[in-house]
Amino acid sequence: MAAQLGVGEFIWYDTGDDQFQGEDRPLKQSLVSSVVPIGGQITDRKGRIIEFKDDHGKKHRIDVGTDLGKVKIMHPSSVKGVADMILLGDLNESGILRNLHVRYKQNTIYTYTGTILVAVNPYKIIPGLYEQNQIEAYTNKRIGERPPHVFAITDNAYTGMMRNKMSQCVVVSGESGSGKTESTKLMLQYLAAASGQHSAIEQQILESNPILEAFGNARTLRNDNSSRFGKYIDIQFTPSGQIECARIDEYLLEKSPGERNFHIFYMMLSGISSETRQKLGLKTSASEYSMTKVGANLKVEGWNDREEFSKVAAAMRILNFKENEYSRIFELLAALLHYSNIQLQEAVIENNDGTAVKNNSALEHAARLLGATTETLKLQLTQQTLSLRGETVKSISNISKARDTLDAFIKGVYGRLFSWIVDKLRQVNSAVGKSKKRKNDPFGGKSIGLLDIFGFEKFEKNSFEQLCINFANEKLQQFFVHHIFKLEQEEYTREGIKWDKIAFVDNQNILDLIAMKPMNLFALIDEEAFYPRGTDITLLEKLRSKHQGSRLFAASTNSRDQLFTVIHFAGDVTYNTGGFLEKNRDTFHADSLSLVENSNNKFLAFLFKSEIRAKSSGSGNKRPKTLLKQFTKSMDELMKTLTACEPFFVRCIKPNETKAAMVFDRQLVHRNEVKVH
């Protein structure tokens, strides 16, 4: 081979580094090595010494006499890259990575692997890519007939639905900031255009987006406009292919976004009229409020809160939010801002560590807007009503308990407000255009569902939310693997090959560990949440004692570390059980519920109607549904819906951590991309 290594030749170069060397082998099983051979082109050769420039422009010199093993001639298909990676001669991790990189450098962000679309976030507008003429160019074209595009996938879902009279779904996945929401919006845009005739419903569906983003998105380190919830938008069509209505389902709103709070708070502070501002007692700056001054950066670059506010306000009007609903929403948001400013102080009460609430304008505004008295708010924060063997007792809250109550109240109210808004959008989108039910019509109610859901997460510190998110990703991975397996079976059958021997890597054992088999992790977390002496530490002990023999699980032997590791299909993640039980209980304190129940703010009470009803019917003492129960139920429903559809997959890739246009970080892409193949 050494003779072939002439100037101009393209090669693979194996640097041989493996950052996982020396690590615990069992934990490494599902991990991919972080370094794979890199591509390069030979620039010079003198005898045994060749010089080449790798794909990142770095120069190398090697002696092919001693290091020939590190070099391989590149297959011609990898030199310029291919639109469908199935056609790669070097169909391995290096080949995939280089292919995406080469295309990305040419502004080609879309690539196929068969019918799966891989989309690498360009972090810039690519001129002409989504114009009307592109929509027309992809109409009625088979996948592969034109260059890869998100419109091609959408068109195929649409024509598949029309032709096969079967519902379709598109699963959009990828880590935070990879472009899932943008892809989903582009698909909606395409469907609105493809369905021809423009009707009010298409505009309404598109108008739902700014509202959903304002209330459900926040700035995080990874994405300035990060959706803190998963969503499934199911668009129903008439038999002739016009959009009829849409249904939106939300999954798991993360109620404490990191860097900045939800956009809507900042938009409101910048955008409301001075008259409303006065009525709500609000200042203009987000730095005045405890819940909006968190995080380093209050402003998002290239984002104008005031303009965004008017867009949201306009969208709410278009979507028939009534004037009083509109004011109630902002009244409640203002109440939360003031409430977050209530000042708590340590105090000794009846010889116990207690809490005092300072009388200030924050307390007064919060009480007024929540429809309660300042006295009720003080009691809510400083004492807790407990029910012990049928008797009610009051206990004094120390400052940390009082802070927890304050925090839980804000999250509880905001979470319910968000669900109410999603519900409202669902009603609006399903009411318009929905005609008589077409019984006995084989086409009745066929739809295209777009799933935009959080990708696999592995941070430095992983908590309860990450376990839920990663569980959802395990479910989707299984769905994906089964689909690919089915396609292969079909192909083998077509070619007359016996297929009982096709091996495929299933992740059922991980799902069993987390949520299926008896004593699974979720079941133990649920159990411990209501165990009288259950704490995050006893939880860890229980998890360890039940699962320490498992190949897919490890727990720290020092319970105080509160750490356990699960080996997911995409790698191992170490979770910290701190806060697990409280997050899972998702309880809204009894005193907070009483406050809401007796509030003069009818909208607030309405948001809690199911809890209030449960309480007054006596079923309030029953174990409330934990977050895990609700989440697994909604995941099961989602999987049922997806399984009834013909699926498509869009895999979004984040090319760098700095949101920089056209920068391709090989390691990062490798970590994320390899998981799909």
Ligand SMILES: Nc1ncnc2c1ncn2[C@@H]1O[C@H](COP(=O)(O)OP(=O)(O)OP(=O)(O)O)[C@@H](O)[C@H]1O
């Ligand atoms: N096709 C695209 N063209 C141009 N820019 C894009 C494209 N896709 C994504 N972006 C840019 O990347 C940013 C992040 O994308 P997006 O919000 O869709 O990510 P996400 O995967 O939905 O993230 P999260 O899970 O945090 O919500 C967008 O705000 C936009 O600036």
